[in-house]
Amino acid sequence: DGGITQSPKYLFRKEGQNVTLSCEQNLNHDAMYWYRQDPGQGLRLIYYSQIVNDFQKGDIAEGYSVSREKKESFPLTVTSAQKNPTAFYLCASSMADSNQPQHFGDGTRLSIL
Amino acid sequence: AQSVTQPDIHITVSEGASLELRCNYSYGATPYLFWYVQSPGQGLQLLLKYFSGDTLVQGIKGFEAEFKRSQSSFNLRKPSVHWSDAAECFCAVGPSRNAGKSTFGDGTTLTVKP
Numbered sequence: 001d002g003g004i005t006q007s008p009k010y011l012f013r014k015e016g017q018n019v020t021l022s023c024e025q026n027l028n029h030d031a032m033y034w035y036r037q038d039p040g041q042g043l044r045l046i047y048y049s050q051i052v053n054d055f056q057k058g059d060i061a062e063g064y065s066v067s068r069e070k071k072e073s074f075p076l077t078v079t080s081a082q083k084n085p086t087a088f089y090l091c092a093s094s095m096a097d098s099n100q101p102q103h104f105g106d107g108t109r110l111s112i113l
Numbered sequence: 114a115q116s117v118t119q120p121d122i123h124i125t126v127s128e129g130a131s132l133e134l135r136c137n138y139s140y141g142a143t144p145y146l147f148w149y150v151q152s153p154g155q156g157l158q159l160l161l162k163y164f165s166g167d168t169l170v171q172g173i174k175g176f177e178a179e180f181k182r183s184q185s186s187f188n189l190r191k192p193s194v195h196w197s198d199a200a201e202c203f204c205a206v207g208p209s210r211n212a213g214k215s216t217f218g219d220g221t222t223l224t225v226k227p
Contacts, residue, residue, distance in 0.1 A: 033214070041219060042203065042217050042219035043203070045214055048214050056214075058214065090156055090157070092157075099162075101147050101149075102159075102215060104156030106155055107154070107156055
């Protein structure tokens with residue numbers, strides 16, 4: 001079945017450590033997105049990519065980095081510069097047309113040890 | 114700039130009662146509008162979408178939404194709520210051709226009383 005796979009489902013980070021969240025899609029979608037969700041809050045856009053080898057900052061990009069070397073993959077690195085990384089992270093993808101909805105993965109919950 | 118407002122943070126309805134969740138948007142052109150639902154610890158699932166044409170759109174699980182351009186609204190409705198409908202509901206607009214990204218509302222938590 002086509003879909004988006006995020007791994008791991010739970011992730012723990014030590015202080016000063018970088019961690020990478022995986023996002024893979026087999027929907028042949030051009031666009032991919034990373035969101036952060038905090039308890040009781042909506043989705044905040046971290047980064048998005050509309051084509052391979054290109055990506056743009058979202059509303060809260062500081063302390064995060066991404067790459068888009070392959071169409072199906074869009075990993076997110078939470079760096080040590082992100083001082084409050086504990087959150088639920090959601091990856092999504094969509095077709096390039098602006099009238100297409102986004103398809104979401106099941107998320108990764110990141111916690112600080 | 115595009116924006117979405119969901120005025121109701123939390124809505125509680127009794128099982129079998131009707132439901133309406135409000136969504137207001139700001140957008141520079143004809144909007145593309147979506148409602149998504151999220152169960153705890155899960156990703157978002159598309160309920161329905163509006164692009165053009167009939168202003169009343171039908172979605173999955175018996176949900177519907179009505180686009181009202183004059184009120185800049187896209188309210189979600191369901192005639193009879195089931196306990197399994199309890200979730201977080203998000204309204205979204207876009208993406209616009211210039212912005213390349215969608216904008217989500219802050220969500221409405223739907224609780225269903227037995």
